[in-house]
Amino acid sequence: MKRRDFLHWTAHGLGGAALASLLTSDGKTAPGEAADPPPHHPPQARRAIHICLCGALSQVDSFDYKPELTRLHGRSLQSSERPDVFFGQVGLLRKNDWDFRQHGQSGLWISDLFPEIARVADELTIINSMVAETSNHTPATFQENTGFRLNGFPTLGAWLSYGLGSETENLPAFVVIPDTRGQPAGGPINWSNGFLPARHQGVTMRSQGTPIDDLFPARDLGPDADRATRDLVASLNQQHHAQRPGDDALAARIRSYELAARMQLAVPEVADLRQETLATQSLYGLDRPESADFGRGCLLARRLLERGVRFVQLFSGGSFGNPRINWDGHENMRQNHGQEAPRIDRPIAGLLRDLRRRGMLDDTLVLFTTEFGRTPFTQSAANVVGTGRDHNQYGFSVWLAGAGLRHGFKYGSTDEIGWKAEEKIANWYDFHATVLHLLGINHERLTFYHNGIRRRLTNVHGDVLDEILA
């Protein structure tokens, strides 16, 4: 069936048969199914890795250099308004716990919290002026991923799967690699298809053990018996279809079993990290206990992208609670960030280097985000310099790297103490609009009809941040 016909069909509600027919297409790629299909303009990037730090990374301890904060250490916040913080405690200002230095030719300021990432500073495009709509972790994480604070909306990866499809039939378009210590709060809601068809949901993959669920029979049936079942399925379906010629949905289902067989070969292959040289493994920190875990995830992510997966999302950090296994440093920043950063620093730097040397960074995006930032004042009594920082939605930092970006560039800024974004304020809508733009998508044109509205990732907002584009 021609693409136009297909679109006509979806528009008239025979989505089922039509979607299925995607699988019968002769082309090598499974295209997206958006009504106004991208690319809307020539794309800079063809794929993306999204590294999500759960719990909120402190901007003033990592990517937002604030010398004034050092000077004001131990003073109280001078503000006309009482800060509206999550736990209600506003202590004294606290200087950064890690020293900042300038790095690379660009001279970007990055703290010693991320010494390895600092060494690839010239690859980064840092946004220092992000703001979020809430300082409550889970709604903020939903917004970071879906643009909305509520449950039930599709995530960036699901939108890309819908808009761009996959470049391979053998692997899913959208893969999620959760932190091995635990899933983020909300679990699968964080990679939900929302109201998009279920096939756009993120497929969780593990970097150790069985990579995805139900890839092989839950118990060993023996190769002959397994083969026999497949042959029988094919035979039953061929006969059934022969009596119902013309029904594309039935043909698509037959084809899905052929593709499943190919996926059974492709997934173990991509997940076999031993195929990489020891030098590469070392580049990702696989040989160090603190970074081996996240390093495996990063390496798997690169292998997935290489084979045509559209979007890989890596989570650093899991649920909230005690003991902390994420970036939520309420009690003690040194202890918390000091524990989390070494897990990811070398793997991420290694990933950027590896993508660069393979030439993949020319058409791959790397996104490094966190749901919001942390307060420059501590979470403690009013006359105390505490050791922890509370949630801060008013100013925080994220960075991007790769295709189509101005490298070694810093965009926007917060006030002198790193509390509130002040100059060139950017929000998630802008961030998402920019990411889509780099992938050849006009964020106002990638839509899906749901209950009365042509829904967008960016709701009714979003401006592409032109200044960070190359």
Next chain:
Amino acid sequence: MRWLLGILLVVVPIAASAQDRQFDQVVAPLLVDRCIDCHSGAKPKGKLDLTKKASAARVVIPKDLKESTLWQQVEAGKMPPKKPLSDKEKAILKTWIDSGAAWGTDPIDPFRITTSRRAGYDWWALQPVKRPDPPKVKRQDWPRNPIDHFILAKLEAEGLGPSPEEGPLTLRRRLYFDLTGLPPSPDDALDFLKEYQAGNKPHAALADRLLASRSYGERWARHWLDVVRFGESHGFEHDELRKNAWPYRDWVINAINKDMPYDAFARLQIAGDVLKSNDPDSIAATGFLVAGGYDSVGQGQQSAAMKAVVRQDELEDVVGTIGQTFLGLTVQCARCHDHKFDPVRIEEYYRLTAAVAGVRHGERDVTAAPLRLAFEKRLAESRAKLDELRATLADLEKPIRAKILAERSKIKSGQPVVKLPKAIARWDFTKSGKDEIAGTEAKLHNGATLKSDGLHLPGGTSFASTAPLDTPIGAKTLTAVVRLHNLKQRGGAALSLQSADGALFDAIVFGERQAGHWMAGSDFFRRTKDFEGPAETDANAVHIAIVFHPDGTIAAFRNGVAYGKPYKSANPLKFDAKGSMLLFGLRHAPVGGAKHLDGTIVRAELYGHALSPQEIAASAGVASDYIAVEEIVRHLDGAGKAKHADLMRAIAQAEVLLAAPPPATRVYAVTPRAPEMTYLLDRGNPTQKGKLLGAGGVAALGLKRFDMSVDAADADRRRKLAEWITDARNPLFARVMVNRLWHHHFGAGLVETPSDFGFNGGRPSHPELLDWLADEFVRSGYSMKHIHRLIVNSATYRQSSRFHADAAKRDAGNRWLWRKSPLRLEAEAVRDAILSVAGQLNDAPGGPGYQDFKLTIRGATHYYTPIEDDTPALYRRSIYRTWARSGRNGLLDALDCPDPSTVSPRRAVTTTPLQALSMLNNAFVLRMADRFAGRLKKEAGNDVGKQVMRAYELAYGRRATDEEIARVRPAIERHGLAVFCRAVFNSNEFVYVD
């Protein structure tokens, strides 16, 4: 010029009224369509508001095109800027100005008329339902009922014809899956066929039988639960499980099975607790209002501004769901501004939120009064019995106690006697729950019980609390004699002094920062030091005291001896009179999370100053008059031991009776509160309050809007809302529902967007049929079963599903229904069919759902890890699954089960390799294939031909041909029957219904 205009308007009033109409019907719609997006509102472009006559007069000069700036701009193609007017549109303006530019209704109401970009009051779905006569058709022999007249007339008009009737066994399978979601039973297939061949029309009778079966409600309730975003957990960060959300699901099943009239069905879901306040079922029906997510963290946060946003999000969920479910109207789109596409104003949106402003999430106790009274009587009797037993025991123990204490005092003699200072409060829970000083009773919560050895706190969310304390408290000492049930537990408190909201507290905490260690409550990480005392190893009662000195020093004592090292904290807490309360077992409010103790509190004391070490020792010494039961028993003689044991047993039994939970029938439903004031919020922003609004409806429906006063009671608001929605003249109410029924029978509705009949939704393929059905629905007393019967007995429904290339060329989407589209079973129907065919379906009706996950709680966050277990408890119909929002099921998801966080009036049907892998390899499917094989052997013996025949009857609802048997025989003989059974589950014929 000006005065001339005045004269014209005055002198030709009659002509003007015709011209007014002309303006309203032709000119105004054009202005609305093409001009007023920019030229109206609070800040119109160029300060020109073309909805207002006075403003327009600046640019429209009657009978003078040259002076009319409007015309000059339009003619030059400058306005509208992006897409100039067509010649026809220009001509309208020209004629209008030339003929005097008469103005009709002033100002123009942009909602009045539908334009090319938005719906007005004249939108098709908003017009009253009119019952059309079934149209005439050429092929008079085809129609079986009026539905077919509408369908055939359209087919004939399109140059198409209907497909022939489907064969009887295929129709039978279609009816079964369609009406019950289960495969047909093979055992009466032959009877059905005989009846059919005898010309006895068993089709209608079968439909009646299926509609009368319980499975019908179980099937169709699932469709409804999709529409209303039914989930059984909160979602968001903590995703707390709602243990008692299932009564709503059962209510829906039962209501559908009883064929409850749809208007009553709707009314009870909006206001069941108001309309039938004594009926537990009707209260459960309001589970509809709160079936969506609930952001418990957002509601509990410190930031008031963000809390207000969370509440507005919650109201949008409720109002949006009501609008889409019952009206097919996306009213929630008017939260920030007037609806961009449908005639709903922002003010009307807020009037609707006012109607549900009393709606709050929560659990309600709906226990019937007689049950409760009987329970209370039983309780009183047990209590009296227990008192008696305890008194007898005390008499028996008294001399022994005296003896033991006498011995103890001998050992301790020589120590200085320190008199204990006066405490603020003191409890001996072995005696009662009363504060021995103030005489007030501690309140027990969530499973806390008083037993003879103290206050039992089984963990979970159990705790006890006091009323606010009358005394102001600065320096303080907390002491408790506590027996830990489990030394590995983390984070509970024996005793806590907290501010009423739990924001400030001093507490005796166990194992929070370090497992096994006692510490002072950390008060939200302000005091994070440890005493560095040893880990607790004693499972018996210990006396713990923590002293809070005025200078901030905090010291701890265990059994009267210093525990670890004291340390100094900043800002010691002070509480005003009535500003503090005591908690037993809970670190601080709110309830939940890792803050509850699993232990028994024997005694507890609160002092209003820092006790000296000597005083602590004395307090602990008092505690030492606690004597372990074992020690008493050791001192008894043989007969005494036996009597003691009997008494203890009797007491334990009586305590069990006392601890029995009340017959609480709890349901997750609306727990109304006095509604907050509702303001129009500019841009939806809670800080931008506009005018105060009372509850009311949407004018576009053509009904009275029921505007209420701003202080109306919640009950009145929701009652009115329910009446307004179910008004027989409501044009949307019946239309939307009959379309849902049609949608599920045919895979697509007459309107393809079942929850949106607005401008962005689909247009009806057969508008007359939709109206005829809607009218029929109302006339039948809103009987859903009546509509089902009409549909499934129609010739349209009974058509063959075979594909025809010629027809497909004209109508690929089968919009005109030239065949019955084959349908892929939904996820739940696939799973239920597998269970049924394998002979494993557990047909237990209703009640708490099965849980195919392991629930772990970390912090307060609930995690749902899928589990695989071979037990009939999990083999119930999928509608009885517990649908936690983050607890999804891989197999069901692969088959397009929707996310319960979002309303799903129409499910996607996708075919993916991951779905194939799930169906092939999932542990459940493999096990069921084995069971299916076992069943075949049992029912068909060892003959492969008979086994295959039985498999076809069970799985496909038909007999296998010889050729089909021959084709699969070699594989079965070589690899076993299960290999074939697994293939059957994966076959297209199994998951598709013709």
